[in-house]
Amino acid sequence: MLLLKVLIALVLLAVAGLFAIVWAFQNWGIYKFDQTRAEPAQFGFTTVRVVHFRSEDGFEASAWIAPPRDDRPVLLAFHGNFASVGASAARLKPLVDRGCGLAMLVYRGSSGEGGEPLEVAFARDARALYDQLDTLLGTTIPANRRVLHGFSLGSSVASGLAADRPAAGLVLEASFDRCCRWYSKRLRGLPMCALMWRERHDVIDKLAGVAIPKLFLHGELDDTIAIAWAHFLYDAVPGEKRFVSFPKGGHSDLHEHGAIDEVAKFVDSLHR
Numbered sequence: 629m630l631l632l633k634v635l636i637a638l639v640l641l642a643v644a645g646l647f648a649i650v651w652a653f654q655n656w657g658i659y660k661f662d663q664t665r666a667e668p669a670q671f672g673f674t675t676v677r678v679v680h681f682r683s684e685d686g687f688e689a690s691a692w693i694a695p696p697r698d699d700r701p702v703l704l705a706f707h708g709n710f711a712s713v714g715a716s717a718a719r720l721k722p723l724v725d726r727g728c729g730l731a732m733l734v735y736r737g738s739s740g741e742g743g744e745p746l747e748v749a750f751a752r753d754a755r756a757l758y759d760q761l762d763t764l765l766g767t768t769i770p771a772n773r774r775v776l777h778g779f780s781l782g783s784s785v786a787s788g789l790a791a792d793r794p795a796a797g798l799v800l801e802a803s804f805d806r807c808c809r810w811y812s813k814r815l816r817g818l819p820m821c822a823l824m825w826r827e828r829h830d831v832i833d834k835l836a837g838v839a840i841p842k843l844f845l846h847g848e849l850d851d852t853i854a855i856a857w858a859h860f861l862y863d864a865v866p867g868e869k870r871f872v873s874f875p876k877g878g879h880s881d882l883h884e885h886g887a888i889d890e891v892a893k894f895v896d897s898l899h900r
Contacts, residue, residue: 658745663712675695691764695729700728700729702731704732704761705731705776706776706779711880712739751788754785755792758774773796775797776795778801783802786798790838797841797895798838800831802847804831806821806831846877848873849876852879
């Protein structure tokens, strides 16, 4: 009987310890944004400006925006973890130079901004940015001229917005099906997809009913997010879709291997 009690106590202790690890990771171990503060002019932008807007929960969020030329589309863009808004917007500068508008969300707790980074907060801010876009830009941008773009972690934010609001198309760059796969990899095999109850970023679930055209971009040398995870997502989602892989591309350098031209072609195909 004593041995049984000891075994039960050890099991409960192990469960409590595992719970504590997962809880701590969800609170402090996920988001590692670059905290560099920057202005658009530092990256050669002449039409991009920083704007502030009220999110759904009252938080004062911000974004980098630029109006489109003529009737070109606007990219509502969401960057990845371990990054800042400035360098991330710079990756899309060739598209802005070609006339596309831009609206890149500044995440809470990133780029030197305040607020607590949470998946639910990113979703609130993304919807608020979408809903207030016309006012912020000073011109009307219909849904058929709004293209969503998500890079890495941002693919979760963009996919959630695609499920909540109408758009012409969705670009997913270096995406995953479930981010908990990456968490498991980072934590040496812990089954995080079974253990986590928030901050999961389950892109595959968010896109289950989203049929708008989709463009997937992934580097074959990406050692951060396995290309197999992106293929799994691609195979699962509905609607018109295209997958472009880059043999020499890694995780965050696809803009150096032709990704910008692929996005431009995709945007043009939606704009006819």
